[in-house]
Amino acid sequence: AKSIIPFHHDLLTFMKDVRREEHILTSMYMITFMKLHYKDWLRTYTEAKPDPYKSLLRLCQGFAKRCNFSQRVPTHTKLAELEMTRIRDEFSATFWNKYNERPLADILNADETAVYYDMPPGKFWAEIGKSAKVDVSQKHSDRNTALLTCGREIKRLLLTALTSTYCTR
Numbered sequence: 001a002k003s004i005i006p007f008h009h010d011l012l013t014f015m016k017d018v019r020r021e022e023h024i025l026t027s028m029y030m031i032t033f034m035k036l037h038y039k040d041w042l043r044t045y046t047e048a049k050p051d052p053y054k055s056l057l058r059l060c061q062g063f064a065k066r067c068n069f070s071q072r073v074p075t076h077t078k079l080a081e082l083e084m085t086r087i088r089d090e091f092s093a094t095f096w097n098k099y100n101e102r103p104l105a106d107i108l109n110a111d112e113t114a115v116y117y118d119m120p121p122g123k124f125w126a127e128i129g130k131s132a133k134v135d136v137s138q139k140h141s142d143r144n145t146a147l148l149t150c151g152r153e154i155k156r157l158l159l160t161a162l163t164s165t166y167c168t169r
């Protein structure tokens with residue numbers, strides 16, 4: 001099927017570039033891209049519409065979905081994904097060099113996981129199957145920490161500890 005957006009390749013490239021750098025991509029950013037680079041087309045498209053804003057928003061939402069993007073809630077990391085992968089690999093090498101003589105049954109993996117409450121709402125577009133990380137964080141009002149532990153002999157993760165809630169407001 002032919003796209004109603006004649007510059008669909010440019011728009012898709014813009015969308016992927018924004019997400020590659022883990023920036024937030026919204027329909028409004030897509031509209032801003034059109035305003036900056038395809039002003040004449042945008043004017044022609046919106047002039048015959050009874051509600052130009054809603055029509056343009058629906059166009060962007062449909063385009064994003066057809067291009068394998070879905071609306072996601074942002075997650076935040078302080079490091080880029082490639083940097084975290086490098087750190088993980090270095091830690092793994094150091095760990096196994098130090099503990100390679102230990103029986104596997106003696107090694108436990110403990111994962112501390114933050115659980116946030118009263119998180120501000122927000123959605124953005126991200127490619128399906130790709131990262132939902134963003135380069136900015138939002139303040140969260142309450143946080144619990146869950147400690148999950150597993151070992152070779154344990155078939156599933158067990159909740160072993162839960163700390164108290166504290167307020168960051």
